[in-house]
Amino acid sequence: MAALxxxxxxxxVLTFWLVVPLFVLPPxxxxxxxxxxxxxRAKGVPAGRFGQLLSVLPMVLAVAAFCLELYVMNVGYRA
Known part of the structure; x- marks a missing residue:
C-alpha cells in the first residue's frame, strides 16, 4: 500500500498539467x-521514531505534492 x-x-506530479488528476491522484x-x-500500526510491532516517520512519509508526500501542484496551477493559469 505504501508503494502504491x-x-x-x-x-x-508527472501529470499535474492535465488538472483532473490533480484532484484525484493526491487524495x-x-x-x-x-x-x-x-x-x-495494527500489527502491534513496536517501532522507533524513525519507523513511525517512515510509515507516515507517503501521506506527507501526498499532501506536499497536492499543495505544490495547486500552487503551480494557480500561478500558471492566471489570465
Missing part, C-alpha cells in the same frame, strides 16, 4: 498511505 501511495504521488495517494500506516 508513492507511485500515485509520482504519477500526480487517493493519501488514502492508500493512510491504509498502509493503519495496517502497520
Amino acid at each position: 501511495s508513492l507511485v500515485l504521488t509520482a504519477l500526480s 487517493l495517494a493519501f488514502f492508500f498511505g493512510y491504509k498502509a500506516y493503519k495496517a502497520r
Whole structure:
C-alpha cells in the first residue's frame, strides 16, 4: 500500500498539467498511505521514531505534492 501511495504521488506530479488528476491522484495517494500506516500500526510491532516517520512519509508526500501542484496551477493559469 505504501508503494502504491508513492507511485500515485509520482504519477500526480508527472501529470499535474492535465488538472483532473490533480484532484484525484493526491487524495487517493493519501488514502492508500493512510491504509498502509493503519495496517502497520495494527500489527502491534513496536517501532522507533524513525519507523513511525517512515510509515507516515507517503501521506506527507501526498499532501506536499497536492499543495505544490495547486500552487503551480494557480500561478500558471492566471489570465
